[in-house]
Amino acid sequence: MTILLFGITKDIVGSSTLSVPTSSATGRRIPRTVKELKQFLGETYPELNKLSSLAVAVNNSYATDDEAINSYDEIALIPPVSGG
């Protein structure tokens, strides 16, 4: 599944998109909820764990931590931004 990255998450990952494997070929557990996705990404990019106020959108709607995700969902990480 492809994840769109905004704000500081884009800077942390160094790219505006990120691909998450949806088969378990790598042996890692596949994230099934928003919360699991955050944990999954936090393992690779520990700086993401610091973001206490990170909004996640699934198919262009704000999603809570317990929302289920599927491989065909369009996911975006949208941290708060402060500039003005």
Next chain:
Amino acid sequence: MTILLFGITKDIVGSSTLSVPTSSATGRRIPRTVKELKQFLGETYPELNKLSSLAVAVNNSYATDDEAINSYDEIALIPPVSGG
């Protein structure tokens, strides 16, 4: 099928969208190409016939007159605009 209207076409029709029947219940011929669609609309809104330079987009791509259209296509009429 639903047609999005921009610029002067919106002013002519008086609305930003227009619905075209896709079954022949009305007895009128159903438009199967961009050209037929223009003719179809021109019958109801004769002022549209004046637009010699009207762009039509099918599924967000510019379409030529002979392009086929289907009931599930997203269609937009985009006349040139001049203001600056």
Next chain:
Amino acid sequence: MEHRYSRQTVLRDFGEAGQAKLTKGKVLVIGLGGLGLPVLQYLNAMGVGTLGLMDQDVVELHNLQRQILYAERDLGKQKLDVVHEKLHEQNSSTILKTHDTFLTKENALDVIQNYDVIVDATDNFPTRYLINDTCVILNKPFVYGALHGFEGHVSVFNYKDGPTYRCIYPNMPSSDEVPNCNENGVLGVIPGIIGTMQALEVVKILTGMGEVLSGKLLLFNGLNQHVGKIAFKSNLTNKNISKLQEFYEPMDCEAILSISAKDFQSIRESGDKITLIDVRTIKEFNDNHLKEALNIPLNELSQKPIDEINKVIYVICQSGQRSKKAAKQLQEAYPSITFYNILGGMNKMMVLCP
């Protein structure tokens, strides 16, 4: 530490390299109205090295609703002068080139060849087609913006192998099919949104950063802030223009020819016979006037017949505003005569021949 451009040079995808490219960039903005002003103000703020300004209108009251560079005290002044002054005050490092003219078939190739990117910020179809054709001939990219009510278009045409304006709109619409020249109105802030998007495209073209909006027409709907993009392709016929058309319709939306006070003074000095109508009040005329001037106050213009033996008639007032109205009114009444409005009026003439 207090680097002027530090807020953008700190950006990884822009950096000092992006800033250096902006400094080298030469951008011509055609039209100093709702679109052209935000384009110029932001490019000037960001540090584009050379900016060309082109327009010949004066600031009018109904401009102020969307043309935020102008103050009330600028009413009646030449847009070119006001914009030049304000941009210089904003960034004294920018090289500002003023073109005191409208774009015409005669000057288009000469002017445009000196720039890297052209911004189409005009308000009429003939100039848009002239810009397109000239840019195709000279192989220059141009950043297009246009408005209608609550809507706006943005695209970059003729960028590298990309499509041109004629690849969407092959032929100029006739004057009775699509409103020209803002006849239909525009919500004040819409040109701000479209103009700033145009400025962003200029930055992307100059720096190579991001994706240029080539082969895509961006459609903005202000009523719901919906942004759509329509993809379109190059049509080779349109990429192979090798010369301008014989004829583009009159460029000035208000269709009045004008002449600078300086050029008019040269004609006076040449000794040719001149017909000059001064449309100020009798009192103003009696206070001072040019010796060859004939006084017909603006409000009496419709009653006084004009001798159609004249081929060219110049029209003057105090600042160039009333004479513009007068010239328009006369041009409609006497199509066989060519009327010229003297820009800046007596105010400018008094400086030239006190």
Next chain:
Amino acid sequence: MEHRYSRQTVLRDFGEAGQAKLTKGKVLVIGLGGLGLPVLQYLNAMGVGTLGLMDQDVVELHNLQRQILYAERDLGKQKLDVVHEKLHEQNSSTILKTHDTFLTKENALDVIQNYDVIVDATDNFPTRYLINDTCVILNKPFVYGALHGFEGHVSVFNYKDGPTYRCIYPNMPSSDEVPNCNENGVLGVIPGIIGTMQALEVVKILTGMGEVLSGKLLLFNGLNQHVGKIAFKSNLTNKNISKLQEFYEPMDCEAILSISAKDFQSIRESGDKITLIDVRTIKEFNDNHLKEALNIPLNELSQKPIDEINKVIYVICQSGQRSKKAAKQLQEAYPSITFYNILGGMNKMMVLCP
């Protein structure tokens, strides 16, 4: 005929009725930076009747890259003064209310209750959360804009039953997780795009025209001009705020307290003992200085120890620029002392006590 707003009143969905609603509208813009300026310039041009301006910063060199209202000659001046003057020159009919302060827990409810729509054009999280909470308490809609690099956010929060800022971002991020105060930079033209979109939302709220961007977060990506919208819902907890928090972090991004020259003069006149450091050069100091001032030139500040017995120290220079730097440097070195920068410096003091 030459109606100032004719280009928009001619629009069917806006008309004279829309114009009349703008005239009655009262809009507060918090922050006179990259976002606040285009919001104000367009709302002022379009004829919004009452505009409130709030900021206490001075114009700095690195502002000019995106804050297009300012000219080079405005460097060092109070933003509030410059903006007030320029907006008045642009549209003399607008009622302009100046708030010479930052938004604080103490003044937020008092100020915000007088307006119909609030524009969040700040550059820091504490003020955004304070605006949100105050608007929820007072039941006012606020138009949010924020930036990061090439990206921008726009939304309208607390519009009727719509969601609030806390419905997307429940809690303020700590200072080490997300960059605050433009530390990350912003491309000059991005605030122009976001600010004009904010102005459009204000117009829609005031006039009832179109669809307000409530319950949707607009995400703009300048690198590819992609615009996405994320839908979100109200969380009732966030709609039921009844009082402000005890504590919002310091509001000024640069975390320096300041005092107007006038207020400082009142303190002097009260006869209280004052500690005042003048950070100008020895020569400037010898030319003129306030009698209680102690001279420590800016470049010697780090070598000279400050007596920590002082609770409050005022810092002054010629215009308020060097003293701001000095106060920042001192505040970091001596956190137990409260430093105040005297706005406008000796220039202002000389007017008050010549």
